[in-house]
Amino acid sequence: MAILQANLHHAIAASAVIEKIFSEGGLDIALIQEPWINADSMVAGLNNAELCSEDTVTAYVEVKGPNRSKVLFCSAYLPGDKQDPTEELTNVLEYSRRQKSELIVGCDANAHHTIWGSSDTNMRGELLSDFLLSNCLQVLNNGHTPTFVTKTRQEVIDITFATENVSKCITKWHVSSENSMSDHRHIRFDISGLVEAQYPRVRNPKDTSWDMYMSP
Template sequence: MGCDANAHHVAWGSSDNNTRGESLLEFVVKENLEIFNVGNAPTFVTRVREAVLDITFGSPNVGFLVRDWKVSGEVSMSDHKIIRFCLGGLMEKKSSFRNPRRTNWEGYRRDLKAKLSGASVRTVARHPLVLERAVEERGGIMVEAFESNCPISVPRDFTDTPWWATRLENLRVGVSRLFNKAKREGTWEEYKMNLTARKSAGPSAEALDHSAGALRRRRRLRGCTEPWLETGCQ
C-alpha cells in the first residue's frame, strides 16, 4: 500500500517526528505491517520545502518481495515524486484450459453425429437468415461436443516457498526486534541497517538445496512419468 501520509517520522526517512507520524507508526506496529521506504530522499518537493511524506508499507508476507524501492528522478508533474519498486518471486496465476491432445475424439465424433441429427435446420438453407442460424447452431454443437470430450486442465500450483530458509527467518525476527527497540528508545540507525541487509538478502544455498529436493520429491510422487526430467527414480 502506498499513501501520501503527510506524517513525519525517522522510521521512514524523515528528519523529525510529529504527532501524526507517531500515530501512524503505532498503527503500523499494532497491525504488524512493514515499512518499505529505503533511505531519506524527499518524496515531496517544492521551491521552499522538501520532506518524506509518501510511505509504502504492507504485510510481512509481501515485504520480502519488494525490491529496489527508490524515489525516482523522473518529472512527475506534481509536488510528489514518483516512487518505483519491483516485486520479485510472484508468479502469474494461470487460468484453466483444455488441451486438444487429451480429447476423446471417438466420443467427440459420436456426440457430434448424435447432436447434428437433431439439428433444427437439416435442409439446404436458401435464405441468408436461415443460413446464418444454421451456421451458428452447428458451431455451437461442435463446441459442445468438444467440451464434453476434452477435460479441463488446471495448472499445478506449488504454494511452498523453498527460498524462505532459516537464515531469512532469523533476519526477519531480528529486524522485528530491532524495530520494537528503536520505537522504545528512539534510535533508528541499527534498525535501518538491518532492514537493508534483510531486503538485500537473496536465496541461500540451503534454500536452493531445499528447492531442488522438493522438486525431486514431487517427481517421485508422480511415479517418474516424465523420465526426461530426472534419471534414476528411487
Template sequence: MAYGIDNFSDGDTTVVRWERKKKDLPLILISCCMPYDSEAEPPPEKFRQAIRMWRHDVLIGCDAHAHHTLWGSSNVNQRGESLVNFLSSTNLCVCNRSCDSPFVVRNRSEVLDLTLATNLGTLMASNWMVSEKSSPLDHCWIRSRITLQLEMRAPFKNSQRANWDGYSAALESEMARRVQELIRRGKSIDSAVECLSAVMREAFEANCPISHPAKCGRPP
C-alpha cells in the first residue's frame, strides 16, 4: 500500500511512503524538481526534511538542474557543488551509471536528471540507462532495475513438527543394538555416551522434516 506524505511534499517535491510487509521498513519514493531559477541552493527544503526523516530504503528521481562531473555533466557549477555537498552529508549515492545525457535539446545535451538511493545494502539500483524510446519532453526516459536484498535464512529443524512416535521407535531399536555391541566389546563409558548421543541425533534427523522459513523482505 502506498500513500503520499503531504508534510514533505509541495509543488516541486512529492514524497510517497510504500508500506511493505509488517516487519519491513517502508520504501520512501521521492520525485523532485529543483528549479534552476530558485534563489535557494539545491536541494529544496522539503527534500532536505524528507532525507533527515528517513535514512533507510529511499529511492529518488530528480531533475536537479545542476552540473557536476560526479554524475557525468560536462562541467561543474555552483548548484552542482551545493548538491554534492549535501549528498556527502547523507547516505545517498548517485545511481547514474553512464554519461548518456537525459536532457537533450536541438543544440545541447546535458546530464541533469539523477537517480539517488540509500546505500545501506538493502536497496540496490542496477541496469541504469537512458532509454532510446522517444519522449514528448526534452528529458529522455530513464530506466533502472530496483530490487531489495532478501534476508537469507537457513532451513532448520522444528521440533514441533517431529514424529515423536517414530523417534521413540528408532531410538529403542538402535539403542538396544548399539549398546549391546559396546558391552560385548568392553568399551568405556565415554564411548557409550558418544554412541547414545549419535543414536539420539540420528533418530531425530530421520523423524523431523526440514522447515523452510517464510521469505522476508520480498522485493516489490
C-alpha cells in the first residue's frame, strides 16, 4: 500500500496534485489536512472523500491477505491555538483500542520536538511527545528534512506515528521533493507485510465452573 500525507493549505492547486497522483495509480490512501472545501464545507476536488470532524478524518480499513488486518487510518490537524494538542488524538486512540485495530496517524502537529526532527522543542512538542511515549506509539519521521517550507521559514511540524505492531510494516518513509503546490511538502511511505494484531489471552478464575472442573 502506498500512502501519502499532506497539508493542502486549502489550495485548489494542491488538491489537483493529489488527484493527479491518484488518477495515475500511484497512491492507495492519502492522509490530508486543511483540504480545499466548498461553500457547504465538503471536501472539493477529491473524489470519495468524507470529513469526519472539523480537524480529524478517520477511515477504518480491513486489509485482506493471508491474515486480515484491521487498521484505523487517521489524518489530523492539531490547531496551534490549543495548548494541549492531544485531546482529539486520545479519542481516536481509545477507539482503535476498543476495536482492537492498529492505528496510523498522519498529522500537521504544529508542534516542535527534536524527536521528529524539528530544530528545537516547544511546550506543545513536549506534551505531544509525552502522549506518544506513554501510549507506546512509534514516531516514523526520520532525518531533519523540513516538512513546512516558506520563503522565511523551514521546520518539521508534520509527523507520522503508529501503534507498535503496524509500525514494523512501514517502509520508505520520506519527505518528498515533488512540488506539492502547498507550503507543506508531501510525506510518502509504504505499508507491507501486515499481520493480524496479537492480543494476549487472559483466563478469569471467577468465570470457571469449579463443580464441573472437579467432577471425575
